[in-house]
Amino acid sequence: xxxxxxxxxxxxxxxxxxxxxxxxxxxxxxxxxxxxxxxxxxxxxxxxxxxxxxxxxxxxxxxxxxxxxxxxxxxxxxxxxxxxxxxxxxxxxxxxxxxxxxxxxxxxxxxxxxxxxxxxxxxxxxxxxxxxxxxxxxxxxxxxxxxxxxxxxxxxxxxxxxxxxxxxxxxxxxxxxxxxxxxxxxxxxxxxxxxxxxxxxxxxxxxxxxxxxxxxxxxxxxxxxxxxxxxxxxxxxxxxxxxxxxxxxxxxxxxxxxxxxxxxxxxxxxxxxxxxxxxxxxxxxxxxxxxxxxxxxxxxxxxxxxxxxxxxxxxxxxxxxxxxxxxxxxxxxxxxxxxxxxxxxxxxxxxxxxx
Numbered sequence: 218x219x220x221x222x223x224x225x226x227x228x229x230x231x232x233x234x235x236x237x238x239x240x241x242x243x244x245x246x247x248x249x250x251x252x253x254x255x256x257x258x259x260x261x262x263x264x265x266x267x268x269x270x271x272x273x274x275x276x277x278x279x280x281x282x283x284x285x286x287x288x289x290x291x292x293x294x295x296x297x298x299x300x301x302x303x304x305x306x307x308x309x310x311x312x313x314x315x316x317x318x319x320x321x322x323x324x325x326x327x328x329x330x331x332x333x334x335x336x337x338x339x340x341x342x343x344x345x346x347x348x349x350x351x352x353x354x355x356x357x358x359x360x361x362x363x364x365x366x367x368x369x370x371x372x373x374x375x376x377x378x379x380x381x382x383x384x385x386x387x388x389x390x391x392x393x394x395x396x397x398x399x400x401x402x403x404x405x406x407x408x409x410x411x412x413x414x415x416x417x418x419x420x421x422x423x424x425x426x427x428x429x430x431x432x433x434x435x436x437x438x439x440x441x442x443x444x445x446x447x448x449x450x451x452x453x454x455x456x457x458x459x460x461x462x463x464x465x466x467x468x469x470x471x472x473x474x475x476x477x478x479x480x481x482x483x484x485x486x487x488x489x490x491x492x493x494x495x496x497x498x499x500x501x502x503x504x505x506x507x508x509x510x511x512x513x514x515x516x517x518x519x520x521x522x523x524x525x526x527x528x529x530x531x532x533x534x535x536x537x538x539x540x541x542x543x544x545x546x547x548x549x550x551x552x553x554x555x556x557x558x559x560x561x562x563x564x565x566x567x568x569x570x571x572x
Contacts, residue, residue: 305459307331307352307478318475330461333478337361338386339395341413350461350479353488354385357479362387363499365520367395367423371497425518427546428526429502436505436527440471442555444507445531449475452509463509464489466501466525474504483519484511490523496500500524507531517541527566528552534561 310326317323336346337358344367349357350558362368366387375390389395396411448465451473462487465476477488486508491498505518505527511528514537520528521541528542529550542549542562560567 267378280364307350330480333383336384349484356488356491358387359494360387360487363494364522425521434526435566435568438571443471447473448507465507467505482508483515486541512538514541521545
């Protein structure tokens with residue numbers, strides 16, 4: 218290694234578009250259980266292992282000029298051993314070219330939100346495929362079944378397991394027969410829409426009763442205004458990728474109970490509802506749900522399936538969502554961007570007088 222160090226130190230550096238690969242052959246073990254981030258490949262080293270060090274590309278690639286992006290994305294194992302390296306569930310990293318405000322170019326990793334299909338099965342029967350961010354797939358499946366009125370009680374589900382990557386199987390309890398006739402409407406559900414592929418709006422109106430009117434279910438204006446910051450604080454993946462939605466369940470004092478992230482707004486809602494369902498917490502009749510995107514019809518329907526009386530969103534609701542909220546006795550708050558917000562339905566649950 219000392220000879221290699223001398224070689225690198227004295228190596229004549231000249232401008233070149235070609236990558237440099239240095240290969241060493243070891244006669245003895247160098248390290249055991251190399252720590253992540255080391256130049257080695259994180260496996261126990263054996264004798265005579267070939268160790269390849271990828272050439273490092275300078276942060277400042279070139280002086281401002283036209284850059285051929287394809288030059289940097291060639292399939293070459295000295296640049297990246299894998300084209301898309303997943304750091305952890307939900308986040309991947311890809312080499313990109315970024316143009317900075319001063320016009321300089323950088324070639325560096327960028328964190329991205331992973332989007333992959335998930336097939337939900339009831340036993341051997343395929344029910345739906347949804348585009349989602351990996352992680353909490355059991356909760357997503359459970360929440361989906363609840364919001365689609367396929368299951369009503371926790372005891373109906375015996376187990377939820379993943380048979381292999383991107384497939385989750387729900388096993389129902391002995392003697393339980395689910396009504397799957399409506400499953401014909403499910404196709405591939407995109408990450409941007411929870412009701413895509415269904416024939417019409419009437420087909421997805423489930424028989425959930427309206428929220429019961431309870432006098433003491435009210436939220437203070439200060440609590441409501443505090444929710445966006447509390448949700449963002451829990452969004453670790455959004456802070457890194459800037460491309461993922463979140464849904465959070467909060468109690469009436471603003472305490473976060475369940476927060477989940479997903480590339481799809483409706484998936485994030487299914488995950489928080491699914492977690493509450495699996496924990497036996499439904500109905501969530503003393504809680505608020507906040508979503509980071511739009512408040513669309515399917516978001517209101519899913520909240521109603523869990524018995525949630527107050528729905529808030531950072532962005533706008535649709536007319537269908539507003540009308541559904543009014544019919545279902547749900548409080549709907551939109552454009553919740555402190556210090557302002559809009560109330561579209563059942564304002565009586567919001568205490569508008571500041572203390």
